[in-house]
Amino acid sequence: MTQRHHGSVIEVDGLSRSFGDLKAVDDVSFTVPGGLMTGFVGGNGAGKTTSMRMIMGLLATHAGEVRWDGRPMTAADRRNVGYMPEERGLYPKQKVLDQLVYLGELSGMTPGSAKAAVMDNLARFGLEDRSGEKVEKLSLGNQQRVQIIAALMTTPDALILDEPFSGLDPQAVDSMVDLLREHTARGIPVLFSSHQLELVERLCDRLVVLAKGRVVAAGTVSELRSGGPERYRLTLGGDAGWVRDHRGIHVHDVDGTTALLEFVDAGARTSLLRAAVDRGDVVDFARQVPALSEIYREVTA
Structure with a gap:
């Protein structure tokens, strides 16, 4: 069984990444402290998704380092991070319950504990009666809920969520917020990107603002206001x-x-x-x- 971390910190130090002549991420540094929600905001093309993919090891860095508790983040560390990509990765022809249980087993859960966690989370999002449906039969908002459950159900050591609130109605946003707060209460770092600034203002303990691949502001909302x-x-x-x-x-x-x-x-x-x-x-x-x-x-x- 993997040792669980509490109060861990993700440190992003000098990350850079280019695509041809375009410097998508340019010397980006920030921290995601344990037990806090950090909002990642910026316009389209600011570099949020590229940064998150580098943190998760899905994209090579051209410079910089990602650290977990003060040491370089390893593939083993990343396996215990609940990640929700911008391009959702569900199998449309597979049934909701089967797919989520399979994903839980891939992360090391037993079939029984995976099924219990899945049913608990489906109930929280009002989807228990949809567990036998194929993903493609669900509305986009409900597909989004299923994707969120996939990221959260394994009791992860950290959460990296790319636009987790897009497509959700206000009630589902509230359910999602409650779930995220349960995870921060365990002391884990949570980083999520969003275009919805009002939501970020309501939820976040800390903010990182990106523009043209660079960090232009970081801190608590009150720190940014007082600046x-x-x-x-x-x-x-x-x-x-x-x-x-x-x-x-x-x-x-x-x-x-x-x-x-x-x-x-x-x-x-x-x-x-x-x-x-x-x-x-x-x-x-x-x-x-x-x-x-x-x-x-x-x-x-």
């Missing part, structure tokens, strides 16, 4: 257009009575508020916490 400029929303009783002419501030937007702005010079905040009070009512003045989508647009611009 950006401080913006404030000022709402007045009358038209806010005059704030554009006030010294020491940078105005991002004025919409009627509301202005979104940054303070460039020390003291500008006090002088602006004093000027606003002199002109009439200050209805509201508050720091704006940027959404992840705003941070993402800034770091990938």
Whole structure:
């Protein structure tokens, strides 16, 4: 029986990969700590899938190294990683239960424990009555659920999931999130990519943002937020257009009575508020916490 790891860390150090003249991944480094969910975000062609394939040993690296608990990651380590590829790998003509039990046995489970794990996971996704159906008869969303079960059912030491939420309805997303949290509660590293920034913001403990093959930001959502400029929303009783002419501030937007702005010079905040009070009512003045989508647009611009 393979020794299980808890609180393990995946370290990606200087990974690079080219396809012809295209540098798909360029000196990418980040960590995936145990017990945390790390979101991997970036546009199409940013290098997420290529990076994940290199972590899994499915694609040779041209430079760099992947480490598991401080040592080079081996094929044996990778066999204990639950991996969900972008191009799904199910056999369309095979029945759901047979296929999942077979995949469980391939990873070293006994037929009995594989079947028990499969039925438990099928029930969690509301698919127990589909266990005898061929995969090709399922909707795309249900095929996605089956693929997720294949990655999760072996109690893996780490999870690497490429777009695991695509094609899932909100209820299935919630079931998936509950499952992932059970795995992080065991102390394992979880890395998943997603285009759905709102979902990443809700789920992730940490983020790695990729653009054109390079890491452009990494950290917790709050760290990424605090690294950006401080913006404030000022709402007045009358038209806010005059704030554009006030010294020491940078105005991002004025919409009627509301202005979104940054303070460039020390003291500008006090002088602006004093000027606003002199002109009439200050209805509201508050720091704006940027959404992840705003941070993402800034770091990938």
